[in-house]
Amino acid sequence: MNCPYCGRQESRVIDSRSVDDGVRRRRKCLACNARFTTYERVQPHDIFVIKKDGRREEFSRDKLLLGIRKACEKRPLPTGAIDKLVDTIEAELYRVGKSEVSSSYIGDLVMEGLKRLDHIAYIRFASVYREFADIGDLKQEVDSLAVRREVTPANQLPLPSSEAVSSLTGRKRR
Ligand SMILES: [Zn+2]
Numbered sequence: 001m002n003c004p005y006c007g008r009q010e011s012r013v014i015d016s017r018s019v020d021d022g023v024r025r026r027r028k029c030l031a032c033n034a035r036f037t038t039y040e041r042v043q044p045h046d047i048f049v050i051k052k053d054g055r056r057e058e059f060s061r062d063k064l065l066l067g068i069r070k071a072c073e074k075r076p077l078p079t080g081a082i083d084k085l086v087d088t089i090e091a092e093l094y095r096v097g098k099s100e101v102s103s104s105y106i107g108d109l110v111m112e113g114l115k116r117l118d119h120i121a122y123i124r125f126a127s128v129y130r131e132f133a134d135i136g137d138l139k140q141e142v143d144s145l146a147v148r149r150e151v152t153p154a155n156q157l158p159l160p161s162s163e164a165v166s167s168l169t170g171r172k173r174r
Helices: 061-071 080-097 102-117 121-127 136-153 163-168
Strands: 011-019 021-027 035-041 049-050 056-057 101-102
Touching: 011 035, 049 102, 061 080, 061 102, 061 121, 080 102, 101 102, 102 121, 121 136
Parallel strands: 049 101
Antiparallel strands: 011 021, 021 035, 049 056
């Protein structure tokens, strides 16, 4: 268990309690004294992800977390929002109870979550995940977000122009 602040391994458990689906441990890093929380839970069963090309790989929470973190890079999200989204998606996968899920199903869950969380992160993730054929498709997606703007949380920044989107995703306008 690496400290999320300094990356060292040694930590001391300062509090441990049972929660609904496992054990919650409060830890203190012995190197930098930062405090953080870990959860230990039972994984009901293994889930395999079927990728677009038909390959099959074990579901990895870390990988999911990494993909979402990348999309949310430098976005002003509340602390814990990303972990919460990953928790929600993971819980949904176990709730569905299938031993195999398609990567596109997981992708859709991520998109759904990011749409509520942060539009920029959503567009970033969508541009990678949906592999928009051209900026026109992406523009359409941005426009459809704009239509739903009335539900935008008050603290969310306005949507970018399509020029900003193309620079954001590194795609050239045609
Ligand atoms: Zn530390």
